[in-house]
Amino acid sequence: MSYILVNVLPKAHAYVKTKYSTYVSGINCMKTYSTYWEPKEPIVRTKTIPGPKSTELKSQLSTVQSTGTIQFFADYEKSAGNYIFDVDGNALLDVYTQISSVPLGYNHPKLLNIFKDESNLKTMINRPALGVFPGKEWPEKLNSILMNIAPKGLNKITTMMCGSCSNENAFKSIFIWYQNKTRGDAGFTTEEIDSCMINMAPGAPKLSILSFKGAFHGRTLGALSTTHSKYIHKIDVPSFDWPIASFPQYKYPLDENVAENRREDEKCLSEVQSLIDAYKKKDKPVAGIIVEPIQSEGGDNEASPEFFQALQKICKTNGVALLIDEVQTGGGSTGKFWCHEHFDLEYPPDVVTFSKKLQLGGYFHNNDFAPKEPYRIFNTWMGDPSKILLLEEILKVIKDEHLMTNVEAAGKVLKQGLLNLEKEFPQLLNSTRGRGTFLAVNCSNSKVRDSIVSTLRLNGVQTGGCGEISIRFRPALIFKEAHANIVLDRFRKVLRSM
Template sequence: MFRVKKTKIPTVILKDFQKFASGYTKVHKEPDGPCVKTEIPGPKSKALFKELSDIQRALVNRPALGVFPGIDWPQKLRDVLLSVAPKGCNQVMTMMCGACSVESAFKAAFIWYCTNKRGGKTTFSDEELKSVMDNKAPGAPKLAIMSFKAPLLQGAFHGRTFGALATTRSKPIHKLDFPSFDWPCAIFPHYKYPLEEHKRENEEQDKKSLAHVCELFEKWEKKGIPVAGVIVEPIQSEGGDNHASPEFFQQLQAICASKCAALILDEVQTGCGPTGKMWCHEHFNLPSPPDLVTFSKKMLTGGYYARPEFKPPQAYRIFNTWMGDPSKLILLEQVLKVIKTEKLLDLVQCTGKVLKCGLHELECEFPDKINSVRGRGTFLAFDATSPEMRDKIMGNLKKNGVLGGVCGTTSVRLRPALTFAPKHAEIFLDILKKSLQQIK
């Protein structure tokens, strides 16, 4: 057995500490006990709570954003997150990451859908309250969220938590061994490039996909599992940087409205500027705001924006203890300030033109190696002619000093920082050309 030797504090240190403690208590006098001057919560807390409730639902009784936000939290939400909110979405809920943002958006969609089915009633029947504790209807209704897959193996990615994973279709390994929901998955348009040379074929792809969406709405209604919402990425990122036209998204929104289902745009990857606009869906000229927009990654914190009607009528419905991290808003505030003052969205558009034009030149020069250049802003991608060719390209890029990313089965994706300038694009294009030339 070991014995811990008792250390004697040197007299000089002990005297210094006693001197400090004596001085501290004189300056910082401890109260004799609690002193309650108003009812609890007091008038200031009530005013702040009302201010916060106009933006999001929260309760105030313990030190975490979900229940006890700081005094400046409502103003921070207005000054930072709501300052860049998608038009028409004046509600914001903060979360820790992309997956929990998607999960919470699903919950908001389900609450909205069920409230509408009750005729706007915000109270629950005894049967609902009892059955939900056994995970049974009517308290736990059978409802679905529709997502998208690509015509080939891979498709949407919305996260790895259980609800989000049910809508993720990018890689089998993400989903293997996990129970899931019986939720529908529509085919995402599969475009041919260059777009201007395949307009008719791509319009047919839009029609085929939208018809499949309508078919699945009807099919799941007949199964007794109505679709309460549709989630879609503005650019199907991990699944291969798959794009769809503004007309596709406009018509998808119209279908959702006609079916009384929520449209959820997952902007976790596309949000915060890489496409040349703050939100990628701004490129689509939607006739009305999307119902919910999820965000994370470049936004530093997670969460979702929503239209006013998607604010839950009861507290604790969309909730966790932390509800994000307030320190991230301090950082994000400065990021957004730099984006604005340095006109980085304009830079992204300028650099994107240089980068995309250069990629088009390379696909013409090396048609046996790359094709299908596509994207918005600097959120770009191209395809290799085979998975093996992509591996060779990526290997050569690495040897020549560039770390790149892949998605889908044959795609190479570009995700430069917002500060990536035309001169940087030229450097990359030179290295990519060299890397392609080295493949024999």
């Protein structure tokens, strides 16, 4: 029997055995889940975070790389479950999880064992150019793992590395689809072939993708033209002249503002149609619309199922593809594996992009969005087979441990607790919203928000901001009601101090 040693606290302390023969050092631990042990509560040992060791490492790194975004240096050998450890010995209850990308917490023993298998290890080491030299197991893995979680009605997949390149290549698939509708069965003309090589029409057609204010879809050039969350992402970088519609900005509580929020939906949808008409007149027809089920980076802005249903009807009426960006929302944290499943859409979306919790990137689509010619959607790696192995085990744990049910239970506790804090501190908090554990709350202003986030960290809770005034919660799927209560207790303590 093999053992894994995770040194959470100094080795002088006793070891505690878990179900999977995993050992975690420490006396301040409890069994919070059937698969591992983790600290019973946050541990904060330094007066500031980053502490001295993180500060020194940041200084070292700054000699070769920009470090302005670094909050602290983590110790991933010691991190366990819902807790991230830093190099200064602080253990923070992590409800941010690497920007919503850690599904099973840190050092889950089921994942740690994957690359002990020699065949899996070779898959990781001999990383292939999947578009030309895939391994013999690749067709079976795609069918049994990724297609097993495909959004209903989508039977094709294109794998990629990350969220940005997933959206970037999804745009290309949409443009190709749109031109194929216009071209029919005719082949490329000589004029198209020649003109595309010098970035001119008709080979490089004047098409556009409609996006929404507050959206975030990536930082590569095409995706950046559809990103509108923070100026720092975009300034000094050329962008396409593509239409940007308003995304609903609701008043909360939702049940007390139904009529006003319905009018907000109607206003935004009318703007979408007007922009489609205007860009058609400008000879830059809209080929596709990209939208997040919940705008994440832009402030956790949500829209009603009725909004998305009507948006899909607009797309169908105008011959426009609907791309739903599930990079952050996909993977179960909203209580359904795909957030758009909450919307009861009449038809499947045309394209659904993913990354983060699914470990690799890509997009689901149907036959119409698969180019007929080779190399039209292509890069060297086209994803990573080792990440598929991780995802395979993640999906097993989600099923075996009923984590979707867990998300709903923990999310109810966390959301109700945030609503209670709103009532207790109305001058500081408002507009709690979200689904499952994918939640957010607004602060009275950005200064208050930033102060709360930094003070929460000093009280052992790692979260993050989004938009101008929001705090977002992105815990792992193993986050339980007990963890939610720790977060709420620490949050209340911080609010009282303000």
